[in-house]
Amino acid sequence: MIAVHVLNPTSRSYKLDTLSVEHLNYEMIPIENLIGKGRNQIIMDQVSLDKIASYAAENADITFQLTKLFMSRLKENDLLNFFQRLRYP
Numbered sequence: 001m002i003a004v005h006v007l008n009p010t011s012r013s014y015k016l017d018t019l020s021v022e023h024l025n026y027e028m029i030p031i032e033n034l035i036g037k038g039r040n041q042i043i044m045d046q047v048s049l050d051k052i053a054s055y056a057a058e059n060a061d062i063t064f065q066l067t068k069l070f071m072s073r074l075k076e077n078d079l080l081n082f083f084q085r086l087r088y089p
Helices: 002-007 016-024 049-076 080-087
Strands: none
Touching: 002 049, 002 080, 016 049, 049 080
8 A cells, every 4th residue: 555655646545456456457356245234244253264265365366466566666666765665664
């Protein structure tokens, strides 16, 4: 999220699912598919392990892909040192 802000400080959203669509053209599994919403919403410990595993794996994979992409863009734009100073003061 910090990398995205450095690259595009006027971005309207830094949510993982939004970044996935914008930068990878991939729509992630909505959390509502697992837990529902409104009156029928459940808590995560009531979701089956196979559904949670897929959801968590997808989050990890998208995070990894976006990290590689944004690190490359930070280097291309000579912003990597600035980013690292923000991230590791």
